[in-house]
Amino acid sequence: MDKMPKWADVVLIPLISLILAAALSALVILGIGEDPVAAVKMMVSGALGSTYGWGYTLYYATNFMFTGLAVAVAFHARLFNIGGEGQAMLGGLGVALMCLYVPWPHWSLALIGATTLAALFGAAWAMIPAWLQAKRGSHIVITTIMFNFIASAVLNYVLVNLMRPKGSMDPATARFPEAAHLPTLHDLLAPLGISFSKAAPANVSLLVAVAACILVWLLIWRTRLGYEIRAYGHSETGALYAGISPVKITMITMLISGGLAGMMAINNVMGEAERLVLNATEGAGFIGIAVALMGRSHPFGVFLAAILFGFLYQGGAELALWTSIPRELIVVIQALVILFTGALDNMVRMPLEKLFLSLRRART
Amino acid sequence: MSDTSPAIELRGISKAFGPVQANKDISIRVMPGTIHGIIGENGAGKSTLMSILYGFYKADAGEVFINGRKTEIPDSQAAISAGIGMVFQHFKLVETFTVLENVILGAEEGRLLRPSLARARKVLAELAVEYELNVDPDARIDQIGVGMQQRVEILKALYRQADILILDEPTGVLTPPEADHLFRILDNLRAEGKTIILITHKLREIMDITDTVSVMRRGEMTATVKTAETTPEELAELMVGRKVLLRVDKAPATPGKMVLEVKNLRVRDDQRVERVKGVDLNLRAGEILGIAGVAGNGQSELLEVLGGMRPATGTVTLNGTTLKLEGRGSDGQSRRAAGIAHVPEDRQREGLIMEFHAWENVAFGYHHDPAFCRGPLMVNAALVRDTEAKMEKFDVRPPDPALAAKNFSGGNQQKIVVAREIERNPDLLLVGQPTRGVDIGAIEFIHKQIVALRDQGAAVLLVSVELDEILALSDRIAVMFDGRLMGERLPDQTDERELGLLMAGVSGAAA
Amino acid sequence: MDLMTLIPVLDSTIRLSTPLLLACLAGLFSERAGVFDIGLEGKMLMAAFFSAAIASVTGSVWLGLLAGIASSMVLAGLHGLASITFRGNQLISGVAINFLAAGITVLIAQHWFHQGGRTPSLIGAGRFSPIELPLAGPLSGVPVLGPVYSDLLSGHSVLVYIAFLAVPATWWVLYRTRFGLRLRAVGENPAAVDTSGVSVVGMRYAAVAICGLLCGIAGAYLATALQAGFVKDMTAGRGFIALAALIFAKWRPWHAMWACLLFGFLQAVALRYQNIDIGGVVIPVQVMDALPYILTVVILAGFVGKAIPPRAGGEPYVKER
Amino acid sequence: EPALIFDLGGKFDKSFNEAAFTGAQRWADETGGSFREIELQSEAQREQALRRFAEAGANPIITMGFAMADPLSNVAPDYPDTKFVVVDVTWIKGDNIRQLGFAEHEGSYLVGMLAAMASKSGTVGFIGGMDVPLIRHFGCGYAQGVKAVNPDAKIIANMTGTTPAAWNDPVKGSELTKAQISQGADVIYAAAGGTGVGVLQTAADEGILSIGVDSNQNHLHPGKVLTSMLKRVDVAVYDAMKAGNDVEPGVFVLGLAEDGVGYALDDNNAALITPEMKAAADSARDKIISGDIKVTSYYENDSCPVLDF
Numbered sequence A: 001m002d003k004m005p006k007w008a009d010v011v012l013i014p015l016i017s018l019i020l021a022a023a024l025s026a027l028v029i030l031g032i033g034e035d036p037v038a039a040v041k042m043m044v045s046g047a048l049g050s051t052y053g054w055g056y057t058l059y060y061a062t063n064f065m066f067t068g069l070a071v072a073v074a075f076h077a078r079l080f081n082i083g084g085e086g087q088a089m090l091g092g093l094g095v096a097l098m099c100l101y102v103p104w105p106h107w108s109l110a111l112i113g114a115t116t117l118a119a120l121f122g123a124a125w126a127m128i129p130a131w132l133q134a135k136r137g138s139h140i141v142i143t144t145i146m147f148n149f150i151a152s153a154v155l156n157y158v159l160v161n162l163m164r165p166k167g168s169m170d171p172a173t174a175r176f177p178e179a180a181h182l183p184t185l186h187d188l189l190a191p192l193g194i195s196f197s198k199a200a201p202a203n204v205s206l207l208v209a210v211a212a213c214i215l216v217w218l219l220i221w222r223t224r225l226g227y228e229i230r231a232y233g234h235s236e237t238g239a240l241y242a243g244i245s246p247v248k249i250t251m252i253t254m255l256i257s258g259g260l261a262g263m264m265a266i267n268n269v270m271g272e273a274e275r276l277v278l279n280a281t282e283g284a285g286f287i288g289i290a291v292a293l294m295g296r297s298h299p300f301g302v303f304l305a306a307i308l309f310g311f312l313y314q315g316g317a318e319l320a321l322w323t324s325i326p327r328e329l330i331v332v333i334q335a336l337v338i339l340f341t342g343a344l345d346n347m348v349r350m351p352l353e354k355l356f357l358s359l360r361r362a363r364t
Numbered sequence B: 001m002s003d004t005s006p007a008i009e010l011r012g013i014s015k016a017f018g019p020v021q022a023n024k025d026i027s028i029r030v031m032p033g034t035i036h037g038i039i040g041e042n043g044a045g046k047s048t049l050m051s052i053l054y055g056f057y058k059a060d061a062g063e064v065f066i067n068g069r070k071t072e073i074p075d076s077q078a079a080i081s082a083g084i085g086m087v088f089q090h091f092k093l094v095e096t097f098t099v100l101e102n103v104i105l106g107a108e109e110g111r112l113l114r115p116s117l118a119r120a121r122k123v124l125a126e127l128a129v130e131y132e133l134n135v136d137p138d139a140r141i142d143q144i145g146v147g148m149q150q151r152v153e154i155l156k157a158l159y160r161q162a163d164i165l166i167l168d169e170p171t172g173v174l175t176p177p178e179a180d181h182l183f184r185i186l187d188n189l190r191a192e193g194k195t196i197i198l199i200t201h202k203l204r205e206i207m208d209i210t211d212t213v214s215v216m217r218r219g220e221m222t223a224t225v226k227t228a229e230t231t232p233e234e235l236a237e238l239m240v241g242r243k244v245l246l247r248v249d250k251a252p253a254t255p256g257k258m259v260l261e262v263k264n265l266r267v268r269d270d271q272r273v274e275r276v277k278g279v280d281l282n283l284r285a286g287e288i289l290g291i292a293g294v295a296g297n298g299q300s301e302l303l304e305v306l307g308g309m310r311p312a313t314g315t316v317t318l319n320g321t322t323l324k325l326e327g328r329g330s331d332g333q334s335r336r337a338a339g340i341a342h343v344p345e346d347r348q349r350e351g352l353i354m355e356f357h358a359w360e361n362v363a364f365g366y367h368h369d370p371a372f373c374r375g376p377l378m379v380n381a382a383l384v385r386d387t388e389a390k391m392e393k394f395d396v397r398p399p400d401p402a403l404a405a406k407n408f409s410g411g412n413q414q415k416i417v418v419a420r421e422i423e424r425n426p427d428l429l430l431v432g433q434p435t436r437g438v439d440i441g442a443i444e445f446i447h448k449q450i451v452a453l454r455d456q457g458a459a460v461l462l463v464s465v466e467l468d469e470i471l472a473l474s475d476r477i478a479v480m481f482d483g484r485l486m487g488e489r490l491p492d493q494t495d496e497r498e499l500g501l502l503m504a505g506v507s508g509a510a511a
Numbered sequence C: 001m002d003l004m005t006l007i008p009v010l011d012s013t014i015r016l017s018t019p020l021l022l023a024c025l026a027g028l029f030s031e032r033a034g035v036f037d038i039g040l041e042g043k044m045l046m047a048a049f050f051s052a053a054i055a056s057v058t059g060s061v062w063l064g065l066l067a068g069i070a071s072s073m074v075l076a077g078l079h080g081l082a083s084i085t086f087r088g089n090q091l092i093s094g095v096a097i098n099f100l101a102a103g104i105t106v107l108i109a110q111h112w113f114h115q116g117g118r119t120p121s122l123i124g125a126g127r128f129s130p131i132e133l134p135l136a137g138p139l140s141g142v143p144v145l146g147p148v149y150s151d152l153l154s155g156h157s158v159l160v161y162i163a164f165l166a167v168p169a170t171w172w173v174l175y176r177t178r179f180g181l182r183l184r185a186v187g188e189n190p191a192a193v194d195t196s197g198v199s200v201v202g203m204r205y206a207a208v209a210i211c212g213l214l215c216g217i218a219g220a221y222l223a224t225a226l227q228a229g230f231v232k233d234m235t236a237g238r239g240f241i242a243l244a245a246l247i248f249a250k251w252r253p254w255h256a257m258w259a260c261l262l263f264g265f266l267q268a269v270a271l272r273y274q275n276i277d278i279g280g281v282v283i284p285v286q287v288m289d290a291l292p293y294i295l296t297v298v299i300l301a302g303f304v305g306k307a308i309p310p311r312a313g314g315e316p317y318v319k320e321r
Numbered sequence D: 001e002p003a004l005i006f007d008l009g010g011k012f013d014k015s016f017n018e019a020a021f022t023g024a025q026r027w028a029d030e031t032g033g034s035f036r037e038i039e040l041q042s043e044a045q046r047e048q049a050l051r052r053f054a055e056a057g058a059n060p061i062i063t064m065g066f067a068m069a070d071p072l073s074n075v076a077p078d079y080p081d082t083k084f085v086v087v088d089v090t091w092i093k094g095d096n097i098r099q100l101g102f103a104e105h106e107g108s109y110l111v112g113m114l115a116a117m118a119s120k121s122g123t124v125g126f127i128g129g130m131d132v133p134l135i136r137h138f139g140c141g142y143a144q145g146v147k148a149v150n151p152d153a154k155i156i157a158n159m160t161g162t163t164p165a166a167w168n169d170p171v172k173g174s175e176l177t178k179a180q181i182s183q184g185a186d187v188i189y190a191a192a193g194g195t196g197v198g199v200l201q202t203a204a205d206e207g208i209l210s211i212g213v214d215s216n217q218n219h220l221h222p223g224k225v226l227t228s229m230l231k232r233v234d235v236a237v238y239d240a241m242k243a244g245n246d247v248e249p250g251v252f253v254l255g256l257a258e259d260g261v262g263y264a265l266d267d268n269n270a271a272l273i274t275p276e277m278k279a280a281a282d283s284a285r286d287k288i289i290s291g292d293i294k295v296t297s298y299y300e301n302d303s304c305p306v307l308d309f
């Protein structure tokens, strides 16, 4: 018998964890001498109070959907992909190459090309740790961490020495040509008669991210491959018995995961910056971990959690802009969310299980 | 005896693991200087009870008295202080440490290691003489055999000057000579006045060595009797709760064409140790070949190779085609495609995904079957229907395809696995420990299904550590010892004694 | 390279290896006890901030050191709470701790000092100053030995010597004491320790506390000896290099020292030379930066000896499901 | 309400960004006005910060550093009614942008002369931040000043890195300082933003002289910082804020003549600058303004006549 009902597992526990994280965050705000209520108000109005705010919230959320899905897919195979950051960086390189060196006739084709190469680059970057895990038993957490650092060195080299336009001082690529610029939500919604802020960077990648959520859901819960991934994640010996190759599943899962992380670049690099800069990922790869944990590795959960984190990010940026609360507040909130929904999960779970168990005993 | 207080007395011990009530209000008394046996089916709660006595688990309710005094045992330290030592079913040794280091762990004197090690070396030498417990104190645990490891565990207890020694299924991993040696040691210890609790589910061991015996069933203590005043039949009945009839009605086999031929099969385990050392066997359609042996003699590996779970060398032909034993095409999928079905030894770790719904598990291993698939997608509705049919036919309770596998009882889990495999109508059925931890009713049912499959013309390779089961089901019996087959017997021309000798590596008259 | 150019590089190697070594030994204690710790970075950062903050407020670097250690141990306790008491995922806990430290240090720094997440520069007794080893002056004239002793070995802050003395100390504790035996055992098979009557939880908390202590010293070294104050993210990935060194060393103390010296040397070289020309082949500085990570991956891949972590590492000790 | 966007080194880098903050603070103190500000954390935020301030109606928006060139040329056209000011950028298009450059080579020339005069070993050092033409421009002027005093002087030049992280890496600054000291340098000029803090610190610890940059850094280690090459970013920011919405767009380069650059002399370094040194530097200043001394700019043909980087 399960120790508690499913709804408690997927809704109640994350909710309580979230409340705990929020409460502690409020204490932190109080601790630095600010007013939590005012801070929340400002975050809400800054992130959700205007189409401009929404535009940024959704822009960040798009990033987090990709990286969150990347972590979630890997979680299903019990692989902890901490390398989303590096994979997204490499994805950015793929996007930049596609946008700069291919003369695209239309943004839609450019998007397809860039998405493909971004996914390929991200997947390639995940492939080595995956292979090492599958074939040589190297712990994938450590190798993906190492690959994050290596990725940033690679990008650094490429931007400083290879892709920086002549005469430019920034380690950044040239701007992408007009044809590779993606339509923003403003452009997309205008024909529908909805006016949306022109300045906000949310763009058509959001739709790609939502599509990715749906596809990942199909993959995990409806396909044979997803079945094998989940089976392998639950029991490695079971997978062996069923003739599911651990090597194959590890590789494929990580390729998908890395590909998803890499695809983030169509949003931040192609959709927003329209050039590749250093540190373009801004830690989104790590936020993916929090998003996947909060979302219980379910694409719909990831979608919601990504929006929540998009809100936190945009709200946090507003705080930094208009108050003296540093932007690092969101890093703290993020840490608390990871802590409570991930590492301290049992702190909430154990008493709840006891509660449900005694409730059931009382009933019978 | 009457005026001495019991060495151990447990009163009203209860323990639940989440929803599972492992021990229910158990009371027991063990007199000093005796060997007390505890028997019971798998999962009856024996290990749990003893682990509570040793402070490994904390009881939800109940009291412990040692030598008549009420004693709190919140942790193993308290148990050790009270003079209790325990040899666990699964040894608790640090594999990368030496014997000596394992012995002193937790019983060091002083903060520095050297003096402790020196003293332990001396004590070990004395104990070796006193109880015939020879081990190399400097050998690393992962480099000595299980028999030796068990000695280390016993030495650990004696080094801590235990007066009360608990042994949890000590003979499961031992060969008969090793087991005999162990019982001699236990005799010596009893003679020294030590008290011993022996958990086993082998009735013969109980009858041979214990003074008193308690029987557990489903978390409860059903009886405690003097060994001299009972019979194995009575104990068996107490154990399972009704009369045991370990015979299967089956017609004589009518072996048909050759299905499986194995030649010079060799298997290495993950540590590169050779576990199967050149096995030859063949199996015809319509017969059951039973492979007997003490656990750990290579029969699991044999089954795993045939089931595609590990690589091997040698030749295996199925219906005349050679099977690949390594690399691509040697996995479980290829085996299934070739017509082999496999009921694995460990249903929870191998045969089922415990978190999956029953209907998902019914596709497990067969998830590429076109009947369940459309393109890359799986057709869940078809699976649910199929599951409902199988559940009805095999009387799985509750018949709910959406229930997670972990929420079925052990017997019903096994029925799901057996249903899945038998219903494929394979040419060759591999069965490992089909009735481990399964109640008697389910045992009968599963045995019938296996025989029925044989009668339909399938070849069945049965691996079991239960001699009764081997004798009841097999048309031919092979005994495996140390990675080799010790020769074949026909069930009606042999008995447990002869098989026992073979299992111990004594090769008897013929080979 | 002649001695005179080599010595400053090696000198700098020692300085830069010190935080790596302290953090690496910290990780060694924790991971040998079966608690994986990717939060070394966060603990160091926390300690760096609090040591600098308290040193700047009180003017005493020793109080700063204590504060740094205390703050690092608080995070270590949090890691223990999550991974030992509540049997959570140790990796996730480590990730959370890194973020927590990165954020909270800046928040508090800003709240206290209003300097954009820094502490004021430390002066005088607020910093660890170099100490001269005995006879460093008179010996400096002796050829070879003189510069090696007086310039290379002498003249570091006391924390550097503590770090290098911690290596034999760690070795001794691990292999020569009861505590070490139990610590190693609990990382290999906690059930064996438990049934021997020793508290697994106690041992693991002890290990995690030592880890916090050493990370605390490492962080304090960064902010109060190597530099004169805290700036945000000043650990700059050193916790991860230490982790890499730990794997590189296969969880052994002496090897850890050599690994940290190697990685420190790579850093020292990368700091001084932007691009290194070796026989016509120019090695870009990015390769030097990434080399510790690349080497670790190679080691992990088992191409150069296999790195086998403590067997019970990363797994919470669960008796009852 | 004006807004100020600091570059990655952060507003308390004691140098470039802090100069801007000082100017803004002076304006606020004098007028009682207030201004918006943000410290960037990453490259990716530049555009968001610009847009957010523009959306919120801040005017003028003052930005620091050459890395703003690209985002600014992207954003400015979207907000024609907003005035933008950018420091260290002189080459972008935009009718609503005031672009400010400084003749850093002239100021560096003066501190180079002082360095050469203060040096006893005849070896002086230069530690630059991110390796970009702008910083080579500093170094080149400095080297010319050194050579003008002592043609035999040896100049050791190092750059901290190739990315913006080079502006904020005191550990590296400190290590490079030690390296230069071991090569004989006894005066070191740090043109490296926040990294310079480490340079000045180590120089003071090791008992040699250092030269600060952008802000007056003499007070950081009184008596141990020879002087600072002043780049009057503070004045530029102050003026822009004071002009408010009427700030004049266009490209402006401020040199010695405009008092846009110079060297710092105060109580902290009074003992280090002898009257002769001061006289020499001041006369060179006059000659540069009058054109009698021509300090070659690195930008002229992307190379320096007296120093190889």
Ligand SMILES: Nc1ncnc2c1ncn2[C@@H]1O[C@H](COP(=O)(O)OP(=O)(O)OP(=O)(O)O)[C@@H](O)[C@H]1O
Binding pocket: B017, B018, B020, B021, B022, B040, B041, B042, B043, B044, B045, B046, B047, B048, B049, B089, C319, C320, C321
């Ligand atoms: N640590 C545990 N957590 C949860 N459940 C447990 C745990 N240990 C045992 N159980 C459950 O408690 C019940 C009794 O188990 P126990 O191991 O005591 O049986 P046993 O009689 O020793 O069986 P066996 O003969 O198989 O060793 C079983 O249902 C088992 O699944």
Ligand SMILES: Nc1ncnc2c1ncn2[C@@H]1O[C@H](COP(=O)(O)OP(=O)(O)OP(=O)(O)O)[C@@H](O)[C@H]1O
Binding pocket: A001, A002, B019, B020, B043, B218, B406, B407, B408, B409, B410, B411, B412, B437, B438, B439
């Ligand atoms: N590990 C477990 N997790 C959750 N529930 C369990 C677990 N093990 C057993 N249960 C629950 O306890 C009930 C009893 O299980 P158990 O395996 O002890 O049955 P049983 O009486 O031995 O039956 P059977 O003879 O069929 O094995 C099951 O219905 C199941 O719901």
Ligand SMILES: [Mg+2]
Binding pocket: B046, B047, B048, B089, B168
């Ligand atoms: Mg048991």
Ligand SMILES: [Mg+2]
Binding pocket: B042, B043, B409, B410, B411, B437, B438
């Ligand atoms: Mg059962």
